[in-house]
Amino acid sequence: MDDDDDYDDEPIIGIDLGTTFYCVGIYHDHQVIIIPNNNGDRIIPTQFSYYKSYLHSRRKPFKNYEENSNQQIIFPKILIGRNYNDPEIQKFLKKSLLINIIKDENSDKPQYCIINKDEITKFSVDDIYTEILKTIKRISEDFLGKEVNKALITVPVYFNNEQREATKNAAKKAGLHIIDMIYEPTAAVIAYGLNEGLEKKKY
Numbered sequence: 001m002d003d004d005d006d007y008d009d010e011p012i013i014g015i016d017l018g019t020t021f022y023c024v025g026i027y028h029d030h031q032v033i034i035i036p037n038n039n040g041d042r043i044i045p046t047q048f049s050y051y052k053s054y055l056h057s058r059r060k061p062f063k064n065y066e067e068n069s070n071q072q073i074i075f076p077k078i079l080i081g082r083n084y085n086d087p088e089i090q091k092f093l094k095k096s097l098l099i100n101i102i103k104d105e106n107s108d109k110p111q112y113c114i115i116n117k118d119e120i121t122k123f124s125v126d127d128i129y130t131e132i133l134k135t136i137k138r139i140s141e142d143f144l145g146k147e148v149n150k151a152l153i154t155v156p157v158y159f160n161n162e163q164r165e166a167t168k169n170a171a172k173k174a175g176l177h178i179i180d181m182i183y184e185p186t187a188a189v190i191a192y193g194l195n196e197g198l199e200k201k202k203y
Contacts, residue, residue, distance in 0.1 A: 009146070010149070010150060011026055012026070012150045013035070013136070013140050013150070013151045013152070014026065014151070014152045015136055015152065017132065017133075017153060017154065017167075019075060019077045019078060020046060020074070020075070021043050021044060021045055021046060022043075022044055022046050022132065022136065023035075023042055024139065024140055032191070035144075036143065038139075039059060044057070045057075045058045046074075046132055047062060047072070047073060047074045048073040048131065049072075050071060050114045050116065051071075055073070055123075055128075057132075061074075062074060070115040071100070071114055071116060072098070072100065073112050073114070073128055074098075075098075076125050076129050079101070079110045079125040080125050080129055080163055080166050080167060080170075081162040082162075082163065083109060083110075084102075084103040084104070084108055089110060100112055100113050100115070101113070102122075104124065107124075109125065109126075110125055111123060111124050111125065112124075112128065125166075126170050126173075129167065129170035130170045130173045133176055134174040136151075136174075137175055149175065149177055150179050151177070151178055152178070152180050152182060153171070153178055153180075153182070154181075154184045154187045155167060155183060155184065156183070156184055157183050157185060
């Protein structure tokens with residue numbers, strides 16, 4: 001980031017948290033800048049590996065969901081804010097053949113059960129969402145050179161109140177205040193209208 005770039009003292013980032021990938025951007029100087037991570041990646045998998053007692057954000061998505069499925073942490077967006085016995089969740093689990101997503105007996109929510117040799121580690125879906133948003137916050141701060149505390153985030157139209165609240169809570173734990181949640185189709189229309197306006201100004 002060039003020192004001459006004058007970003008707001010309280011920048012607001014925009015987060016597109018997809019099912020398999022996420023990206024984060026900021027509006028600056030009449031354009032949207034997609035923020036890269038330290039490796040230069042602008043589209044990043046919403047997936048983790050777990051080894052040496054740490055979660056590691058993946059640079060490349062898993063190629064085969066059936067391979068090493070006991071160690072995969074994938075698709076948190078599908079699971080967030082839902083009960084394990086939700087028919088849609090059960091349908092998804094059968095279709096995906098994921099066997100490391102189990103029921104949390106204390107909350108009836110799905111959770112990830114990672115098996116590595118003799119070690120068993122469990123993560124709630126909220127934990128994974130929080131880790132993703134912590135990573136997004138860190139990437140943004142590294143790029144902008146200043147603290148980031150506010151964000152807009154896109155969510156699917158089908159998200160119910162529980163899913164939206166679970167997303168907000170995960171963001172809060174990550175140190176982000178969600179100032180608004182925008183439905184994904186609405187965000188697409190806004191982006192299209194913004195780009196159209198910028199194109200017309202060129203003529």
